[in-house]
Amino acid sequence: MEIHELTGLELAEQIRQRKVSSQEAVRGLFQRIRSIDPRVHAYLSLNEEQSLRSAKDADDALAAGRNPGRLAGVPIAVKDNICTTDFPTTCASKMLKNFHPPYDAHVVECLRREGAVIVGKTNLDEFAMGSSTENSAFGPTHNPWDLSRIPGGSSGGSAAAIAAGMAHLALGSDTGGSIRQPAAHCGVVGLKPTYGAVSRYGLIAFASSLDQIGPITKDVRDAALLMEAISNHDGRDSTSGPSGVGPCLAEIERPLEGFKVGVPKEFFGEGLAPQVREKVMEALRVIERLGGKAVDISLPHSDYAIAVYYIIAPAEAGSNLARYDGAHYGYRTEKAEDIISMFSRTRAEGFGPEVQRRILLGTYTLSSGYYDAYYLKASKVRQLIRRDYERAFDQVDFIISATSPSAAFKMGERTANPLEMYLADIYTVSVNLSGGPGISIPCGFTRENLPVGLQILAADMQEPRLLRLARAYERETNWRQTRRTAIDD
Amino acid sequence: MSLTRKEVEWIAHLARLELTEEMAEKMAGQLSQVLDYIAKLDAADTAGVEPMSHSGSLCNVFREDVPSPSLEREAALRNAPEQSAGYFRVPRVIE
Numbered sequence: 258m259e260i261h262e263l264t265g266l267e268l269a270e271q272i273r274q275r276k277v278s279s280q281e282a283v284r285g286l287f288q289r290i291r292s293i294d295p296r297v298h299a300y301l302s303l304n305e306e307q308s309l310r311s312a313k314d315a316d317d318a319l320a321a322g323r324n325p326g327r328l329a330g331v332p333i334a335v336k337d338n339i340c341t342t343d344f345p346t347t348c349a350s351k352m353l354k355n356f357h358p359p360y361d362a363h364v365v366e367c368l369r370r371e372g373a374v375i376v377g378k379t380n381l382d383e384f385a386m387g388s389s390t391e392n393s394a395f396g397p398t399h400n401p402w403d404l405s406r407i408p409g410g411s412s413g414g415s416a417a418a419i420a421a422g423m424a425h426l427a428l429g430s431d432t433g434g435s436i437r438q439p440a441a442h443c444g445v446v447g448l449k450p451t452y453g454a455v456s457r458y459g460l461i462a463f464a465s466s467l468d469q470i471g472p473i474t475k476d477v478r479d480a481a482l483l484m485e486a487i488s489n490h491d492g493r494d495s496t497s498g499p500s501g502v503g504p505c506l507a508e509i510e511r512p513l514e515g516f517k518v519g520v521p522k523e524f525f526g527e528g529l530a531p532q533v534r535e536k537v538m539e540a541l542r543v544i545e546r547l548g549g550k551a552v553d554i555s556l557p558h559s560d561y562a563i564a565v566y567y568i569i570a571p572a573e574a575g576s577n578l579a580r581y582d583g584a585h586y587g588y589r590t591e592k593a594e595d596i597i598s599m600f601s602r603t604r605a606e607g608f609g610p611e612v613q614r615r616i617l618l619g620t621y622t623l624s625s626g627y628y629d630a631y632y633l634k635a636s637k638v639r640q641l642i643r644r645d646y647e648r649a650f651d652q653v654d655f656i657i658s659a660t661s662p663s664a665a666f667k668m669g670e671r672t673a674n675p676l677e678m679y680l681a682d683i684y685t686v687s688v689n690l691s692g693g694p695g696i697s698i699p700c701g702f703t704r705e706n707l708p709v710g711l712q713i714l715a716a717d718m719q720e721p722r723l724l725r726l727a728r729a730y731e732r733e734t735n736w737r738q739t740r741r742t743a744i745d746d
Numbered sequence: 747m748s749l750t751r752k753e754v755e756w757i758a759h760l761a762r763l764e765l766t767e768e769m770a771e772k773m774a775g776q777l778s779q780v781l782d783y784i785a786k787l788d789a790a791d792t793a794g795v796e797p798m799s800h801s802g803s804l805c806n807v808f809r810e811d812v813p814s815p816s817l818e819r820e821a822a823l824r825n826a827p828e829q830s831a832g833y834f835r836v837p838r839v840i841e
């Protein structure tokens with residue numbers, strides 16, 4: 258097996274046992290990135306020299322008998338909306354094209370503390386707004402399984418980098434499905450943690466009540482490893498919980514017994530592609546063999562989730578993105594006549610069309626006279642969606658569905674119609690609204706050889722159990738080992 | 747719900763976004779489509795339901811008021827589009 262094929266955990270073990278040096282792994286990885294990434298475009302920035310220095314630090318520490326951390330020497334890719342002092346952080350926006358953050362995000366501090374080697378920053382839909390990574394100001398990312406298709410989004414760069422063997426671990430962020438949906442489309446694992454389980458300090462804000470950072474990885478063990486590294490209390494994010502989700506990796510090989518899996522009828526209705534439904538139903542049968550009891554449930558307010566999301570997320574985005582005014586950092590127009598034209602031209606020139614669309618939508622729904630009809634109404638329906646989940650989790654331990662209603666679509670197919678693009682998130686957005694964790698894991702392939710993702714949800718802070726079921730399913734099916742992406746064919 | 751170009755221009759002004767006429771026209775069409783979709787919420791019965799602004803259980807997170815260092819001036823200015831004498835420089839605000 259070649260080094261780039263190893264999971265993060267496997268590579269960490271080999272480095273620790275000094276069978277492979279981190280420098281060797283990093284050098285090989287950069288060679289691979291140079292040969293593949295011109296076709297995939299997963300990365301927005303890379304730094305080989307610096308990565309080799311961090312790799313050497315890890316190798317030297319191990320040689321000297323010191324403990325350089327659990328991720329020592331392992332190459333990791335970080336989504337480019339997470340602040341790093343040693344890489345630009347652009348949000349794939351012209352607005353932040355040359356922005357060099359003066360501090361590291363909390364999760365980046367965690368990675369450095371564990372000895373990980375941050376090799377580069379990955380592509381995304383501008384400010385994480387999108388479901389295809391086509392909204393990047395620096396060009397789209399291509400799906401390694403079929404280069405004419407989208408990798409999903411907004412964390413499309415991180416998912417594609419993992420799928421194509423251009424990183425051993427990756428971080429993404431998920432506001433309405435932005436970790437899980439690209440993970441599904443790229444045939445990898447993506448975990449959206451419980452709101453508050455991972456600090457948002459240094460994550461460039463999109464919709465603050467929904468945003469969470471989480472792992473995108475080759476398998477479930479890696480997701481558990483990375484989750485343990487980043488989930489802990491951080492006083493700099495006032496929504497950070499009192500503690501993280503606790504040990505995950507040591508838990509996940511233990512078998513589950515006598516558990517109930519909810520199958521919500523609302524997630525299996527119209528709009529679900531037949532091939533995707535088939536794979537999810539096969540997955541359900543595997544889970545039953547593993548000891549799960551399938552229970553038909555209802556989440557009656559699911560049909561409102563997209564509408565609620567497209568009020569709340571743009572409203573929060575409109576406020577969060579007010580800071581990009583050309584005064585303190587980021588892009589500034591050259592055509593400023595006075596202070597107001599500096600603001601409005603900077604923003605018109607710096608933001609792409611989707612970001613402008615959401616700012617306008619959020620400004621409208623919060624504007625005088627419309628607040629009650631839109632934002633207040635949406636906040637109440639959000640409560641109803643939350644109660645649906647609370648009631649469901651009184652009855653069952655997990656909920657399963659497809660992650661996305663279809664496999665990866667063709668590039669350009671939905672760019673002309675924003676609403677159609679929004680509906681790609683139909684199964685993922687509701688847990689951002691309600692707050693609980695969700696994971697996407699591979700559950701087979703369509704006849705076109707495109708990966709299909711299975712979404713599993715659990716109650717708040719139940720990540721260790723969620724990962725246990727995901728790992729049990731993964732051990733049983735091992736989809737990762739069955740096919741190769743188009744890149745390696 | 748349909749938005750006119752004039753309404754879009756007013757919202758754009760509130761959001762400090764300078765739109766071309768063509769862009770305002772296009773946005774009016776696309777935003778109207780989204781607002782039509784959102785209108786399905788009218789059917790949801792929310793009588794007596796408390797609004798929810800976030801899913802966390804935390805409320806009023808306080809810390810001791812202890813002075814501590816903040817970002818150095820130089821670091822804060824490093825990304826400034828324009829600066830002078832240790833300040834951010836912007837076009838004249840008061841005539």
